Amino acid sequence: MKPWILGLTGGIGSGKTAVADRFASLGVHVVDADQAARWVVESGRPALQQIVERFGQEVLLQSGELDRAGLRQKVFADGAERQWLEKLLHPLIRAEVARHLALAESPYAIMVSPLLVESGQYRQVGRVLVVDVPESLQIARTTARDQASEEQVRAILNAQAQREERLKHADDVLVNDRDLSWLAAEVERLHRFYLTLRGAQK
Structure with a gap:
């Protein structure tokens, strides 16, 4: 049986990579569009x-x-x-x-793409998981990680799909505003659920 594809996306600084790495550690095949x-x-x-x-x-x-x-x-x-x-x-x-x-x-595979919604790639996947965080946290994380100014980060945020647009396409939303152990537990919960899906019936 061919694995079904989960699309994973989120704005800059939302923690997509941490989420993808967590799924990978559970044996899920992850491909990053970047x-x-x-x-x-x-x-x-x-x-x-x-x-x-x-x-x-x-x-x-x-x-x-x-x-x-x-x-x-x-x-x-x-x-x-x-x-x-x-x-x-x-x-x-x-x-x-x-x-x-x-x-x-693996029973399902993940395509990670920051532009899943903007590029129309969401049409190629069975389900969409959006990693979401409050904008203030996105800015704080990204300025710390990339040594970027708040203006630069805001410019990137404006160029990416607006949050509402991304969330409109989401089948599942993971709000990543707590610590890594909480995140690990959330990913495991989603993973168990995804393993019950065949071909990602909604």
């Missing part, structure tokens, strides 16, 4: 070649790897360039995620 986004632009992959042809050598670091921050600045300043890049990368990322999900041997 990771896939890094794989598709690795040295030697065709996508990197196309990006260099489009934007020039200055989008490469000395090591020959993609300067992700530099590229991000270029495309955020120009909507048409961003669309070009998304058109190139999104199908590749989708294929990479699908390839890794196909390797799953």
